[in-house]
Amino acid sequence: MHLSPSIGVWVAVFLTLCVLSFLYKDNPFYKFAEHLVVGVSVGYGMVLWYTQGILPKFITPFFKEGKYIYIVPAILGIMITMQLVRKYAWLARFPMAFLLGASSGIGLPRTMQAGVIKQLEATMVPMGFSRLQYIWNIVIFVGVLSVLIYFFFSKEHKGVFGGIANIGIWYLMIGFGATFGYTVMARLSLFIGRVLFIIQTALGIQVAG
Amino acid sequence: MFLKRQLPLLITLVCGIIWGVQYFIPHPASEAVYSFYTDWGLVIGLFASILGFVSIIRLHYMKVRHHAKNWQFSVVTLSAMPVMIVAAILTGTESGGAFMWLYNYVEVPIEATMFSLLAFYIASAAYRAFRARSAQAAALLVAAAIVMLGRVPVGAQISFWSHLFPGTSIPQIASWILNVPNMAAKRAINLGVGLGMMMVSLKIILGIERTYLGGQE
Numbered sequence: 001m002h003l004s005p006s007i008g009v010w011v012a013v014f015l016t017l018c019v020l021s022f023l024y025k026d027n028p029f030y031k032f033a034e035h036l037v038v039g040v041s042v043g044y045g046m047v048l049w050y051t052q053g054i055l056p057k058f059i060t061p062f063f064k065e066g067k068y069i070y071i072v073p074a075i076l077g078i079m080i081t082m083q084l085v086r087k088y089a090w091l092a093r094f095p096m097a098f099l100l101g102a103s104s105g106i107g108l109p110r111t112m113q114a115g116v117i118k119q120l121e122a123t124m125v126p127m128g129f130s131r132l133q134y135i136w137n138i139v140i141f142v143g144v145l146s147v148l149i150y151f152f153f154s155k156e157h158k159g160v161f162g163g164i165a166n167i168g169i170w171y172l173m174i175g176f177g178a179t180f181g182y183t184v185m186a187r188l189s190l191f192i193g194r195v196l197f198i199i200q201t202a203l204g205i206q207v208a209g
Numbered sequence: 210m211f212l213k214r215q216l217p218l219l220i221t222l223v224c225g226i227i228w229g230v231q232y233f234i235p236h237p238a239s240e241a242v243y244s245f246y247t248d249w250g251l252v253i254g255l256f257a258s259i260l261g262f263v264s265i266i267r268l269h270y271m272k273v274r275h276h277a278k279n280w281q282f283s284v285v286t287l288s289a290m291p292v293m294i295v296a297a298i299l300t301g302t303e304s305g306g307a308f309m310w311l312y313n314y315v316e317v318p319i320e321a322t323m324f325s326l327l328a329f330y331i332a333s334a335a336y337r338a339f340r341a342r343s344a345q346a347a348a349l350l351v352a353a354a355i356v357m358l359g360r361v362p363v364g365a366q367i368s369f370w371s372h373l374f375p376g377t378s379i380p381q382i383a384s385w386i387l388n389v390p391n392m393a394a395k396r397a398i399n400l401g402v403g404l405g406m407m408m409v410s411l412k413i414i415l416g417i418e419r420t421y422l423g424g425q426e
Contacts, residue, residue, distance in 0.1 A: 008310055008313065008314035009314070011314045011315065012313075012314045012315070012317075012318035013318075015314075015315060015318050015319050015322070016318050016319075016322045018319075019319055019322035019323055019326065020322060020326070022326060023326065023329060031279060031282050032282060032285060033319050034282075034319075034323075035282040035283065035285040035286045035289075036285050036286070036289055036315065036319065037315070037316060037319040037320060037323070038265075038286050038289075039285060039286035039287065039288065039289025039290050039292075039293075040289045040290075040292075040293055040311060040312070040315050040316045040319075041316055041320075042262065042265055042286075042289075042290050042293075043289055043290040043291070043292065043293025043294055044293055044308075044311075044312055044316060045258075045262075046262060046290065046293070046294060047293060047294060047297040047302060047308065048302075049255065049258055049262075051297075051302055053251075053255045053258075054255050054256075057248075057251055057252055057255060058252050058255065070252060072249070073248075073249040073250075073252035073253045073256075074252060074256055076249075076253045076256075077252060077253040077254070077255060077256020077257050077259075078256050078259075080253065080256065080257040080260060081256065081257065081259050081260045081263070083260060084260065084263060084264075089423065090213045090423075092423075093213065093217040093421070093422055093423070094216070094217055094220060095253050095257070096217070096421045096422075097216075097217035097218070097220040097221045097224070097421075098220055098221075098224055098249075098253075099250060099253060099254075100221055100413050100421055101220060101221035101222065101223065101224030101225040101228075101413070101414060102224040102225070102227070102228045102246045102250065103228075103246075103250070104221075104225050104228075104229075104409075104410035104411075104413045104414050105224060105225040105226065105227060105228030105229035105230075105231070105410075105414065106228045106229070106231075106232070106243070106246065107406065107407075107410050108225075108229050108407055108410045108411065108414075109229060109232040109233065110232065111403050111406045111407050111410070112403070112407060114403075115399060115400070115402065115403020115404075115406060115407075116400060116403040116404060116407070119396050119399050119400050119403065120400070122396065123396060136385075136388075136389050139389050139390065139393065140389060140392060140393040140396070141393075142393070143389075143390055143392075143393025143394060143396075143397065144393050144396050144397045144400070145397075146397075147393065147394050147397030147398070148397045148400060148401070151397070151401050168397070169345055170345060170348055171390050171393050171394045171397075172394050173345045173346070173348040173349040173352070174348050174349070174352040174386060174390040174391060174394065175352075175390060175391040175393070175394030175395060175398075176349055176352075176394075177348065177349035177350065177351070177352030177353040177356070177386075178352045178353065178356045178383075178386050178387050178390075178391040179391070180331075180335070180349070180353045180356075181352065181353035181354070181355070181356030181357040181360075181383075182356055182360070182387070183331065184328060184331050184332070184335070184353070184357055185356075185357055185360040185361070187324065187325055187327045187328035187331060188325075188328045190321055190324050190325035190328070191325035191326075191328045193321065193325070194318070194321060194322050194325050197318070
C-alpha cells in the first residue's frame with residue numbers, strides 16, 4: 001500500500017465518495033458535489049466560450065481582421081438574449097427564424113440522404129441462402145420491414161398486417177435488450193474505473209490482472 | 210402584427226428555401242452560402258449562450274436571495290464559477306495550471322462517478338422491467354443477458370459448447386445479436402427518425418410548426 005501524495009487525488013477521492021453516498025440516500029455531501037460540479041462546469045464552459053468561441057470566431061475577425069459584417073450575427077445573437085427582458089422578448093424571433101429556417105433547409109436534403117436513403121441502401125443488399133451473410137441480410141431486411149410496419153399506426157394492427165407488426169415487436173425487444181445490456185456494461189466499466197481509481201491511484205494497492 | 214409574427218415566418222420560409230436549394234447546386238457560390246450559415250450560426254449561437262449563463266446565475270442567485278430550500282448549495286455553485294474564471298485568467302488553460310487542475314480533480318471525477326451511479330439504477334430498473342411476464346419480455350431479458358455476458362471474459366469461459374458448435378460462444382452470439390436483429394431494429398427506428406426530422410423541417414419552413422415564436426402575440 002502506497003498512499004498517493006497528490007492533494008488532487010484525495011480531493012477527487014472525497015468527491016467520488018460524496019457522489020457514491022447517494023446510493024444510501026440523498027444527503028448534504030451528494031448535494032455539495034452536485035452543486036459544485038454544476039458551478040465548475042459552467043465556469044469551465046464560460047472560459048471555453050471565450051477562449052475557443054467568441055475570441056477566435058468574433059473578436060479576432062471583427063477587431064483584428066476588419067470583418068465588420070460579423071456585427072450582424074453578433075446583433076442577432078444579442079437579440080436572442082432579449083428573451084430575458086419580457087418587453088423585448090419578441091426580438092428573439094428574428095434570429096430564431098433565421099437559425100431554424102436555415103438549419104431546416106440544410107437538414108432536409110441531408111437527412112433524406114443520410115437518414116433515409118443510406119439506411120435503405122444498407123438494407124437492400126444481396127440476399128439468398130448460398131452464404132451465411134446473405135441469410136443474415138434476409139433477417140435484417142425482414143426486421144427493418146416488420147419494425148417499420150409496427151410503427152405504422154394509420155392502419156389497425158390486425159390480420160397479416162398485425163402478424164408482421166408482431167414480428168417487429170420481437171425485433172424491437174431484442175434490440176432494446178441488446179442496447180440495455182450494452183449500456184449497463186458501459187456504466188459498470190465506469191464504476192469499475194472509479195473503484196480502481198480509489199484502490200490503485202489513491203491507496204496504491206495494486207490489483208492483479 | 211406583421212413585424213412580430215408574419216416577418217419571422219417569412220424569414221424562416223426564405224432561409225429554408227435558400228439553404229434547402231443550396232444542397233443541389235454544386236458551385237463555389239453555393240458552397241459560400243453554406244459557409245455563410247455555418248459562420249453566422251456559430252456567432253449567433255455563441256452570443257445566445259449568454260442566455261444560458263445568465264439563466265443559471267439568475268436561478269441560483271434567486272435561491273440564495275430568497276433563502277429557498279438548500280440555498281446554501283447554490284452558494285457553492287455561484288462561487289465555483291468565478292473560481293474557474295479566475296483560475297483561467299491567472300494560470301491559463303494549459304495543463305499544469307489551476308484551471309485544468311480543477312477540471313481534472315473536481316469536474317472529471319464527479320461526472321464520471323455520477324454516470325457510474327446509473328449502473329445501480331439501471332440494475333434496479335432492470336429488476337422491474339426484466340421480469341419475464343411475456344415471451345417478448347423474455348426475449349428482451351435473454352438478449353440483454355447474452356450481450357452483458359458477451360462483453361466480459363466469463364462469457365467466453367462458460368461457453369463450454371463452443372468446441373462442438375463453432376461460432377456459438379456467448380461473445381459470438383452477443384455480436385450476432387448486436388449486428389443482426391439489433392441493427393434491423395435500429396435501422397427501422399433511424400428510418401422513422403429520419404422521416405420524422407424531414408417532416409418537422411418541412412413544417413418549420415412552411416410555417417406550420419411555429420412554437421419557436423412563443424405564446425405571445
